[in-house]
Structures are given as structure tokens and as C-alpha cells.
Amino acid sequence: MEQTGAAASNAATADDHVLAHELARDCADRLLALQRRLFDRGVDHYDIEREGDELGHSWIVEQLAAARPGDALFSEEGLDDQTRVASSRTWIIDPLDGSSGFGYGGSEWAVHVALAIDGEPIVGAVASPGVGVVASTHDVPVAKQADRSQPIVVSGRTRAYSEGALLGDLLGAKVVACSSAGVKAALVATGRADVYVHDSPLYEWDVCAPAAMAIAAGLHVSDPFGVALECNKARPVVDGLVICRQEFAATVLEALAARRVG
Ligand SMILES: [Mg+2]
Structure with a gap:
């Protein structure tokens, strides 16, 4: 049988880095569209937050189930039955970090998609429309030397x-x-x-x-x-x-x- 996403080795593959990057990026795009639509309609902040959490979680879970069926998944918005603890490869996600600000229409929120391998944070992507980046282990940000006098x-x-x-x-x-x-x-x-x-x-x-x-x-x-x-x-x-x-x-x-x- 063909090997699926659950790699036999404990090392991350280039595909893992790309997958995390694309999931975070595409989820953030969906969340931004949702936030704008609900905010413009005058929906209550609590409902915007809840809908954001639900959309982000269900979308990423669906994508990972298809792309990495053999890996464990741990999400802020999911149930934790602890089976993940025995898994070498566990995707750890926060589908909407900073959700209360999201509910108020703000920009200080991000999508986190990570893969821990044997407990080590090896693969990670942070998509933040407010900062204007998808910063990840696939597309690693390069900080320009800061020329400000004050840190x-x-x-x-x-x-x-x-x-x-x-x-x-x-x-x-x-x-x-x-x-x-x-x-x-x-x-x-x-x-x-x-x-x-x-x-x-x-x-x-x-x-x-x-x-x-x-x-x-x-x-x-x-x-x-x-x-x-x-x-x-x-x-x-x-x-x-x-x-x-x-x-x-x-x-x-x-x-x-x-x-x-x-
Ligand atoms: Mg969250």
C-alpha cells in the first residue's frame, strides 16, 4: 500500500513545511473574508469570534485529515482524547489566535499551524493578515537589520x-x-x-x-x-x-x- 502523509521517518519533509504554510495562509484568507462579511452586517462580536473559531478549526481539520491521515491532530477548538501523546507526529493548531479582537473587527489575530515531531516544534506557519505576512518554516522571514535607535x-x-x-x-x-x-x-x-x-x-x-x-x-x-x-x-x-x-x-x-x- 502506498505510504500516505504519515511518514515512516521522524523527520519533517519539505511537503510538511509547504502544507503548514498553505493551510495557515488559506485559512487566514477565509477568516478575513468571514470577519469582513459578518462585521459589515453588524453581527455581534461574540458571534463573529465563535464563527471564526468554528470555520478555522473545521476547515484545517478537514484539510489535515485528507493530507495527513496518519498523523495526530491537536487543536485549541477540538476535543483532546490524549491519543496524540503517543504519536511521534502531532499537528498543533490554533485556528484563530487572538479571537476576541477578531470578533471586534480588529487585525491582531493569526492562524497557527505547527507540526511537533517527538515533541519538538519543527514545522510552523503563522499567517497574520494584520502584519501582512505568512511567516513559516517554508517561507522563513528575513529580518532587516533594525536601524531604530530604541529597541x-x-x-x-x-x-x-x-x-x-x-x-x-x-x-x-x-x-x-x-x-x-x-x-x-x-x-x-x-x-x-x-x-x-x-x-x-x-x-x-x-x-x-x-x-x-x-x-x-x-x-x-x-x-x-x-x-x-x-x-x-x-x-x-x-x-x-x-x-x-x-x-x-x-x-x-x-x-x-x-x-x-x-
Ligand atoms: Mg484560538
Whole structure:
């Protein structure tokens, strides 16, 4: 019988990278069209958010079931029966990261499609119409050398006054708050920001695709303790996320460690 998408080897294939890229890109296109249509009709923000989550999830699940029937799938919007934990290859997706902003018609949202192989974030695509990119391990963003005098730290809206402010002071940086881990990772990967920090737990669907993409882009990627991210765990949570230009990594991790002790 012909080998399907479930590769016998544990390595990702070029096709895996292309598939993740195309799924994230095409799903984001569908979501953007849906958001515009519902928003223009005056649909309630909660219903726009719910419809976005449902459309993104069902579309990606259908595509992956056809393209990679032998692989496990773990989605923010799906049931987790834990069978994925025994699978070497698990697709980890957030069909709509930043869904509440999506419901209000905003642009701070992204589609995350990742493939973890033996727990490692190897393949990843982040499609963000707001940032205007599909940043992925297939089409790796190349950050132009930033010519700004002041570094930029991006942080979640709830974190901008804690670790965001701390690092802003320490690095003499401007702190920008925005939603969606994928959006923030894409801002760093494309050189529009220098440091993204989130010093509290996150779900694997928040971090897996951004991490794979950022590693491929040559950025520092770890949890706030400096440890590489492990995904597809039974409890699918990581301690947080640091994505930054390599030259900032030591300073950022030391500051986070000192804050913990202090
Ligand atoms: Mg989501």
C-alpha cells in the first residue's frame, strides 16, 4: 500500500513545511473574508469570534485529515482524547489566535499551524493578515537589520505592565502591547520588534507554530527560564515564551530570573 502523509521517518519533509504554510495562509484568507462579511452586517462580536473559531478549526481539520491521515491532530477548538501523546507526529493548531479582537473587527489575530515531531516544534506557519505576512518554516522571514535607535519590546495586553515594562526600562525600549502570540512572533521575525516576552503559562497551540517559525528565522526561542519548548505533552502547557534577537537573550533571561528571586 502506498505510504500516505504519515511518514515512516521522524523527520519533517519539505511537503510538511509547504502544507503548514498553505493551510495557515488559506485559512487566514477565509477568516478575513468571514470577519469582513459578518462585521459589515453588524453581527455581534461574540458571534463573529465563535464563527471564526468554528470555520478555522473545521476547515484545517478537514484539510489535515485528507493530507495527513496518519498523523495526530491537536487543536485549541477540538476535543483532546490524549491519543496524540503517543504519536511521534502531532499537528498543533490554533485556528484563530487572538479571537476576541477578531470578533471586534480588529487585525491582531493569526492562524497557527505547527507540526511537533517527538515533541519538538519543527514545522510552523503563522499567517497574520494584520502584519501582512505568512511567516513559516517554508517561507522563513528575513529580518532587516533594525536601524531604530530604541529597541521595541512586544508584550500581551495583560503583560505589558509587568515583564513588558520591566524589560522596557532595562533595555531603554519602547513597549508595544498587542494580542496574539503569532502576531507578536511575526513582528519580531520580520524585524518590526526586537523582543517578545510572556512570563506566565501558555498553551501549546499558542506557542508551537510561532516557536518553530522563529527558530527557523534564527531567533532566540525558549520559555522564560531559558529552556527549549517541548510540545505534545499530556498537559499541553508551557511556562511562557521568549522570542527575541539573539543579542537580547541573555539580558532578557537574566532580568526574568532576577524578578523571580526578587
Ligand atoms: Mg484560538
